[in-house]
Amino acid sequence: MLQFELLTTDPASHARRGQLTLNHGVVQTPIFMPVGTYGTVKGVMPRSLHDMGAQIILGNTFHLWMRPGLDIMKTFGGLHAFEKWDKPILTDSGGFQVWSLGAMRKITEEGVTFASPVNGDKLFMSPEVSMQIQTVLNSDIVMQLDECTPYETKGHLTTEREARTSMEMSLRWAVRSKNEMERLQNPNALFGIVQGGMYLNLREESLQQLVEMDFPGYAVGGVSVGEPKEEMLGIMAHTPHRLPAHKPRYLMGVGTPEDLVEGVACGVDMFDCVMPTRNARNGTLFTRYGDLKIRNARHKTDHQPLDTSCTCYACAGSSGVAWEQGGREGFSRAYLHHLDRCGEMLGPMLTTVHNLHYYLNLMREVREALDVGQFAAFRARFKAERARGV
Known part of the structure; x- marks a missing residue:
């Protein structure tokens, strides 16, 4: 089941505000979706995801197929019960992971043959197999199996002919994905994926x-x-707003906070990216006033939180009161720097909470600006604050 209601649009851009109703709940858009590859968003308790306002998360078809496997997943009736998440879930098709295997896989019209990265077993994924896996996972949104067109092919930029061959096969796979979903009588929503390289x-x-x-x-x-940022922005400016206005639009694997705000301006409703969680584990934090690298020595004695305006647990503690409003219960940059230097697991747990909270709060602020017809002003203020620096 999927219902999409378009609530308002921005007259100065393609930005829009919507509401997406799925089998496991309602999602307010535009929205960022935290990535939970193995059935967990790394380092974050499900309760924390609820507290920070996550409305929908991702699961990875390929990795969950490898481990724990479909036999175990069937005993739980799907991914929701397995990972104790009662809100919507989107699963990718596994196509990107298969593509990233490189020499370990062989792509044909029928599907992809590859060696399991877990135990080396020879495996096969087709549009039909992907739909069967995602049906067992019982995800609210199912992605068609596609071939991810690379920016470079065998050491050279992918030619238009190569990109066309890939794109046309993805279209044929879209038909097969749709037909298999109908055969399986899967009631969840299947998304088609626009390809075509650059x-x-x-x-x-x-x-x-x-x-x-x-x-x-x-x-x-x-x-x-792997494409230059300008080319990615070119696709983002060209494609999303040309998709049907009465259906949700999802930009896969993007990106920085700036990418999200510009993506909204281009008509995107849904985003996902590993950047907030991966960067957190590597010591790079997103703040209202630019990016902060907690490993830098200048933070060793700093009593401030990561972001003085942030109300996440890392910055504001259980009070939820930002430093700028007099809150003093959060963790200092000095403490987070110390945890990182010592390799303590609490460090990346706290920084991951912060980064995800920042992304989700950014989308909440975007929605609020759209609700009151102030998206253009918000967009300008966002750029100015991010450029100011920490």
């Missing part, structure tokens, strides 16, 4: 043919695969 004419062809297939929702894939 070629706008191919993106347009892919988009038009997917729209004719009438999917419940659409995604833009094949970005953040």
